[in-house]
Amino acid sequence: MVAQKRIEFVGGWVQHDEATTSYDDIVANMMVGASYIRKEFGIDAIPHLGWQLDVAGHSSANAKLFADMGLQAQVISRVHYYTKIEQFEAEKKMDFVWQPDFGQGDGAYPPSNSSSLFTHIMYDDRFSLPKEFLPRFDKHFKYANMGSFRYMKLSLKNVSNYATKLVEYAKVHADVYGSSQVPLFFGDTFSFEAGSHSFLLAESIMDEIRSIDPEFKVVYSTPTEYFLAVA
Numbered sequence: 001m002v003a004q005k006r007i008e009f010v011g012g013w014v015q016h017d018e019a020t021t022s023y024d025d026i027v028a029n030m031m032v033g034a035s036y037i038r039k040e041f042g043i044d045a046i047p048h049l050g051w052q053l054d055v056a057g058h059s060s061a062n063a064k065l066f067a068d069m070g071l072q073a074q075v076i077s078r079v080h081y082y083t084k085i086e087q088f089e090a091e092k093k094m095d096f097v098w099q100p101d102f103g104q105g106d107g108a109y110p111p112s113n114s115s116s117l118f119t120h121i122m123y124d125d126r127f128s129l130p131k132e133f134l135p136r137f138d139k140h141f142k143y144a145n146m147g148s149f150r151y152m153k154l155s156l157k158n159v160s161n162y163a164t165k166l167v168e169y170a171k172v173h174a175d176v177y178g179s180s181q182v183p184l185f186f187g188d189t190f191s192f193e194a195g196s197h198s199f200l201l202a203e204s205i206m207d208e209i210r211s212i213d214p215e216f217k218v219v220y221s222t223p224t225e226y227f228l229a230v231a
Contacts, residue, residue: 002041008222009037010075011051018055018062026065049223050074050117053127060100064115067100073118073227074098077125084121092178094121095230118231120183123173128188133166156204163208167216181229183221 001007012033016026034046050066051074052058058076066074079088088094098119166184173182186202206218 009047010049018059053077063098064100067115067117075120077122183226
């Protein structure tokens with residue numbers, strides 16, 4: 001699946017902090033992650049995207065380091081709500097090219113195309129779709145009991161409702177990003193403890209979307225495929 005590009009690795013060993021971490025720590029984190037993936041899956045699987053969804057803010061220094069490492073793009077999330085709403089959303093620049101600026105004094109690093117990094121800001125602070133659009137099968141299915149199966153059947157009965165809400169949610173995304181290409185993240189912390197249930201419901205919702213809005217194309221994808229579509 002890795003060789004077929006159906007699974008993609010992103011980021012480093014972990015999502016490092018960007019506020020108090022030293023340059024050495026950031027570089028070491030990325031090196032350890034890349035080295036492990038290269039050893040286990042080959043050089044073609046080494047990440048070329050930054051994945052910083054759950055760090056407390058984002059810095060120009062980190063963006064420059066990612067660009068200098070050769071990363072092609074990054075996904076971030078923790079942007080102050082005022083900046084996100086009043087600036088990025090209002091200007092439809094939730095996808096933008098970050099050109100790190102270290103000031104204009106002697107010895108400073110002014111913006112340069114060589115250090116630019118295509119950046120995607122997530123629509124909200126969640127790592128996945130809200131439960132009202134796609135229920136998560138994690139703790140509900142930790143044990144295969146009758147309650148789990150009843151929950152699954154109830155979810156399948158509500159497929160039409162989920163599909164309608166998801167289309168509306170995606171259209172809001174499209175307006176904010178100013179693009180017909182909309183990434184909807186599938187998966188979250190402690191998710192997929194019952195992966196078969198999660199994918200069954202997701203595919204049922206996708207089929208329903210295709211039936212109610214044939215012009216709305218919904219497919220499984222990877223971060224790279226999204227960035228290639230909007231770049």
